[in-house]
Amino acid sequence: MAEMAANGESPEILFWVGCAGSFDDRYKAVTQAFVKILNKVGVSFAVLGPEEACTGDPARRAGNEFLFQMQAVANIQVMNGYEVKKVVTACPHCFNTIKNEYPALGGNYEVIHHSQFLQQLINEGKVVLKGGGEFKGKKITFHDSCYLGRANNVYEAPREVIKALDVELVEMKRCRTKGLCCGAGGAQMFKEPEPGNKDINVERTEEALATGAAAIAVGCPFCLTMMTDGVKNKEREHDVKVYDLAEMIAKDMGI
Amino acid sequence: MSILPQIVFLIIFAIAGYFLYKRVAYLKRNILLGKSESRNDQPEARWKTMLLVALGQQKMFKRLIPAILHIMIYVAFIVINLEVLEFVIDGLTGSHRIFAPYLGSIYGLAMNVFEVLAIAVLISCIAFLIRRNVLKVPRLVKTELKGWPAMDANLILIIEIVLMVAILTMNATDQLLAERGVEGYVLLNGLFFSDMMQPLFAGLGDTTLVAIERFAWWFHIIGILAFAIYVTYSKHLHIFLAFPNTWYSNLKPKGEIENMPDVTREVNMMLGIPVEDAEAPPAEIARFGAKDINDLSWVNIMNAYSCTECGRCTAECPANITGKKLSPRKIMMDVRDRAEEVGKSIDQGGAGLGDGKSLLGDYITKEELNACTSCNACVEACPVNIDPLSIIIQMRRYVAMEESSTPAQWNAMFQNMETSFSPWKFAPTDRFNWAEQLKNEELK
Incomplete structure (x- = not known):
């Protein structure tokens, strides 16, 4: 700048x-x-x-x-x-x-x-997608981040971006306004969770895995970390990937 | 005809009115123990929110079965209150079914509609009792409901059932008497549900029937007046407070946390940014954040009194779902219980807020506050737009700024932010390293 x-x-x-x-x-x-x-x-x-x-x-x-x-x-x-x-x-x-x-x-x-x-770049035709690439036809689930969804009512833009990839978008049971937090908001990212019987990211990852999706798409760095850790916790990192939306688009564009 | 019943009715009505007035004044005073906050902007949006969320029950429909059961009681409550108007006029003037001659066949139709609603209330209340006590729906049997809250919930349902049985009994005996041509009773061409109850009373003599009919009448009207007073001691207060509570909803994006202008002033002075009246002595700042109810806004306390402990917030709370101590419903119940404790103490000439107790510590622990992810699931879930997160953040502010007793890992995060402008310990000069990597990649 x-x-x-x-x-x-x-x-x-x-x-x-x-x-x-x-x-x-x-x-x-x-x-x-x-x-x-x-x-x-x-x-x-x-x-x-x-x-x-x-x-x-x-x-x-x-x-x-x-x-x-x-x-x-x-x-x-x-x-x-x-x-x-x-x-x-x-x-x-x-x-x-x-x-x-x-x-x-x-x-x-x-x-x-x-x-x-x-979404704007795709709608304006500035980003032209090849139709999925490695994601084509695969099941992808989107994890709503609280600060995008409930906090600011942005639910559709990330879904539109995923749909543009010619993939099958599958929803978790708790999605959009009912989306479950990954566990990192409210400064939780920077400390150990309080005593409980489960970690929130594991609860959420189990829900994501239950959709049978091959990849979990996120739009937030904290969610990315939490969901990636969750997938590792469930020992599924070999067949379930966690990606940010921008990574999926860039991969499809071959850049 | 003796005017004694009318005098008795007037006295009962006046006493009930007096108690109700005292209770409303008490609740208002308790709510105003909170700090002032102006929420009168955007009246159009506020009316709209109230009409949709409170009157229209919009957010209830996120859960269909309880929404249907609830709306039956809700509609019945509003409509049957029209009949209470007739009860009151009859009671004061000594008339009986005063509207019947004026409305003709419409009156009979109206009574049938009321009976359908009374049956709907019976069904819903029984279903609700089963959900609480037999099916034990998880959110309705959580630990914070043990004792009085569970009893309160069951009492409300039982009172409503008893009141509906009274109205049906009254109609059944009333029409039997009318059929027998007893003076003063008006025949109404058949009441669908109460007619089915008539065989129960058919063998009784006129005098006994009149006694039952009168007893049911008095029981119903006194029951309603007593219930109205009971409601002010109960979680059931939501039937009235849902309306102002939704009108005073937070209309800003849920993610926005209220700014603290007192802090802004000090920060600007520290950074050398011109501040208005910089020379003036700093205003007396009572406290940063909230330790007790008087540090909260009056809206927070109204929220607490509007809570009917349905637990939709707690059922959606990621911390609670995973076994942490935090329950947004308990936060609201704690605020109300503390306001009650302080209010009662003041009325008894006690120490009030200075009783050595406080919301933080005696009611809400740091462990609960520290478990919140600020995800707004509780706020989204509440059918009457209660905001538990606002209270949690204000209490965290007290813990962080007045007590300096945030968890050690948060203190480390604060320190990183102070020294390297990131919550993680990285050199600020390394912020652009990703671009170097990108350039190197592109060169290859």
Whole structure:
């Protein structure tokens, strides 16, 4: 972003990578897949790179409002400094925080989740899919992430993206408004679960496996981690894969 | 004719009215123990939400069988109350079925409709009793319902059954007397259900029948008045509070957590961002987050009094499903029970909020708060738009900012965020490394 600003350019979108997208080895692949799609399509975009900081979502949800606002205000200063208008992110937590919680602190942007952006690219014919590739005709189930679904009522965009791959979308019993959390929201990602008789991600993975799907599609870095761990817990990693939507699209495009 | 019954009726009616008034004032005061919060924006959307969710029972239909059973009682409650209007006029004026001459055959039809509804209530209440006590539907037998809540639920159903039996008995004896031409009774061309009960009473003499009819009449009207007062002590309060509760719903996206302007002010000052009235001494901030009910908003407390303990929230809660201590229903019951404790204490001249107890610790534990994934499943599930998550977040704020007693792993996450602007311990300068990898890949 700094580079483009120095050259007097203003990109169409700011791609908000998020901490998982920047540091988590597995989710870096999602970031790269999404960037490949953007490059292929020729979308003018920028990232903040080292100027990006955590949105503060887990701090706020763990109760540390000071820390949340410190992060938020610093991010807003950076984004307002670059006159950012439109933000796209692959993380529903970042999406929710920037979209719904930054306005109260002076950060007003058009914020969309990458599932919505991918759906737009497909609808506009900018992303042309070959019809499934390795997913063609296979059963795929989509796990609703809470911060995309219930929190922001985005249920159809990710499903439209999956359907565009010419696959058989199978739903879990608890889906859309009734979708079961993967267990990582509300800052649970950063601590061990409280005592109980089961881990939430195992409960959810069992439900996903019961659909007989060959792959579990997700649109969230935390869900990706939790579902991947769940599949490992059930010792099914050899035949059930967990993918982010952007990875599935990039694979189909052969990039 | 003696006017004694009318005087007795008036006295009973006045006493019931007085108690009801006192109870409403008490509940209002308890709810207003919470902090003020303005929720009067977007009146159109609010009316619409209330009409759909409360009046229209929209969210009940996520579970079809209880929705059908519930709507039968709900419709009956509203419609049969029209008959109560006649009861009251009859009671005050000494008339009997005062509307009958004016409405003619429509009156008989109306009475038949009421009887159909009374039977529907009977069926639903029996089905509900079976679901609770025989089938033991999991969400209706969870630990937080042990004791009074389970008793309260059964009592409500039994009272409703008894009231419906009274109305049917009254109609059956009333029509028998009318058929016999006893003075004052109006013949109504057949009442479908209560006529079936008539053989039970056919062998009785007129005097006994009048006694039964009068007893059923008095029992029904006094029963309704007593039930109205009982409701104010019960989870059944949802029949009234569902309406204001949905009107004052949170209309913002569920994912949005309310900002704390007091914190914004301090953060801006720390970061050197101009703040209005920077010179003014900081406003007296009572507390960050919520330790007790007076730290919550009045809407949170109204939510608690609106809760009828159906447990749809808890049944959908990922933490509860997997055996954690958290139950969103218990959070709501705890808030109500604490408000009751404080309210009663104040009325008895006790210490009220200063009784050395608090919502956090004495009612809700940190373990429960820490188990929440903020997934909003409870909020989505509630048929009357109660928001347990709002309370959980406010209490977490108290734990984090006033007590600094968040779990160690969260403290580590806070520290990472403070030092390297990420919840994980990575160097901020490494944020762009993925791009290097991508470039290298493309070069190959």
